[in-house]
Amino acid sequence: MTERLHRQDPYLLDFEATVVAVREHEGRPAVVLDRTAFYAESGGQPWDTGSLGDAAVVAVVEDGDHVLHVVDRPLAPGPVRGRVDRARRRDHMQQHHGQHLLSKAFVEVAQAETIAFHLGGEVTTIDLDRLVTEEQAHAAEDRANEVVREARPVRVEVLTAAQARATGVEPPEGVSDDIRVVDAEGFDRQPCGGTHPRTTAEVGAIVLTGLERYKGGSRASFVCGDRARAAFGRQRGVLEQLVSILSAPVAELPEATRKLKDSLAESERRERGLLERALEGEARRLLSESSAGPGGSSGPTVVTAAYDGWTPGDLRVLALRLVALAPCVALLGSRAEKAHLVFAQSDGLPHDIPTLLRGALELLGGRGGGRGNVAQGGGDRPERLDEALSRAAEAVRARS
Numbered sequence: 001m002t003e004r005l006h007r008q009d010p011y012l013l014d015f016e017a018t019v020v021a022v023r024e025h026e027g028r029p030a031v032v033l034d035r036t037a038f039y040a041e042s043g044g045q046p047w048d049t050g051s052l053g054d055a056a057v058v059a060v061v062e063d064g065d066h067v068l069h070v071v072d073r074p075l076a077p078g079p080v081r082g083r084v085d086r087a088r089r090r091d092h093m094q095q096h097h098g099q100h101l102l103s104k105a106f107v108e109v110a111q112a113e114t115i116a117f118h119l120g121g122e123v124t125t126i127d128l129d130r131l132v133t134e135e136q137a138h139a140a141e142d143r144a145n146e147v148v149r150e151a152r153p154v155r156v157e158v159l160t161a162a163q164a165r166a167t168g169v170e171p172p173e174g175v176s177d178d179i180r181v182v183d184a185e186g187f188d189r190q191p192c193g194g195t196h197p198r199t200t201a202e203v204g205a206i207v208l209t210g211l212e213r214y215k216g217g218s219r220a221s222f223v224c225g226d227r228a229r230a231a232f233g234r235q236r237g238v239l240e241q242l243v244s245i246l247s248a249p250v251a252e253l254p255e256a257t258r259k260l261k262d263s264l265a266e267s268e269r270r271e272r273g274l275l276e277r278a279l280e281g282e283a284r285r286l287l288s289e290s291s292a293g294p295g296g297s298s299g300p301t302v303v304t305a306a307y308d309g310w311t312p313g314d315l316r317v318l319a320l321r322l323v324a325l326a327p328c329v330a331l332l333g334s335r336a337e338k339a340h341l342v343f344a345q346s347d348g349l350p351h352d353i354p355t356l357l358r359g360a361l362e363l364l365g366g367r368g369g370g371r372g373n374v375a376q377g378g379g380d381r382p383e384r385l386d387e388a389l390s391r392a393a394e395a396v397r398a399r400s
């Protein structure tokens with residue numbers, strides 16, 4: 001059985017021990033020590049990292065009565081010096097003890113019990129057994145921070161089940177002896193095997209970052225201590241960028257963003273109007289040029305046109321406008337990185353537009369489709385666009 005030094009003293013980070021067994025864990029070397037200050041993942045608190053001799057400790061897991069230290073290189077049996085990563089341990093103590101305080105505050109404020117706890121890499125969450133309002137959540141946050149400010153002593157007691165019950169703590173199921181009770185003086189008592197600070201003040205600050213509905217109750221996200229400062233620093237960085245982009249002080253960012261959105265919507269509306277008028281004008285210009293063109297046949301007008309960089313959407317609007325304005329066959333193309341084609345004919349004209357398109361697309365090395373009077377597609381050889389359009393025009397004239 002591994003002696004858990006962190007249970008007596010969570011501030012002990014540098015210790016001497018003996019490697020008593022060499023194992024493997026999921027393909028990586030692992031060792032068992034006679035005593036350890038490394039916390040193994042359990043109860044929602046992640047494991048400690050650090051070093052054993054020259055080896056880095058990459059994971060620490062419970063294995064029955066033992067603690068398995070997963071290391072990045074093999075270690076021989078014998079004495080070894082262990083060092084626990086201080087920043088990670090302090091971070092976990094701040095988040096974990098902050099969770100104790102916030103959970104108790106939710107009980108006081110909203111009779112909401114915590115049914116799950118997850119200490120994540122960025123934020124920590126607790127799941128509450130009932131819905132709580134934003135106001136209740138902020139009241140719980142205020143209450144928990146008050147307890148932090150009061151710097152109440154935090155003590156760990158090891159009790160029997162009967163002793164625990166006598167002091168108002170329900171022991172965890174199936175545990176009858178050696179129950180660790182973490183007591184934040186005069187505020188909260190609960191059974192817990194995690195690492196806790198000496199006083200509530202070490203939590204530093206508890207900042208709620210989110211509240212959402214979750215499985216019939218609520219999920220509250222929060223950060224404590226140094227994480228709260230780091231999160232504030234990250235958000236300040238984002239705000240500074242927005243201040244620079246929008247040329248507005250922080251307090252005016254919402255208004256500046258609303259104005260920008262409104263002005264963008266207005267620009268888009270105007271752009272759509274202008275585009276419609278431009279396409280209408282283009283359609284009339286093409287029709288007048290085509291009907292005045294050589295040949296002067298009495299058949300339907302064939303309109304061909306190629307553009308640089310037009311979108312398939314704009315080509316399609318133009319094609320539909322053309323076939324609505326006068327009886328005609330519209331053969332339109334656009335070249336950019338790829339070639340796009342839109343073919344259309346007015347109602348009542350006899351051409352097989354999808355087949356015509358497929359023929360043209362063969363030249364462009366592409367595919368496309370459509371039904372009835374409109375078809376569109378694209379290909380990878382924009383340099384053959386003019387050829388594809390003139391061949392299609394010949395095919396239409398040959399049938400007229």
Ligand SMILES: [Zn+2]
Nearest residue numbers: 096192193194
């Ligand atoms: Zn705890």
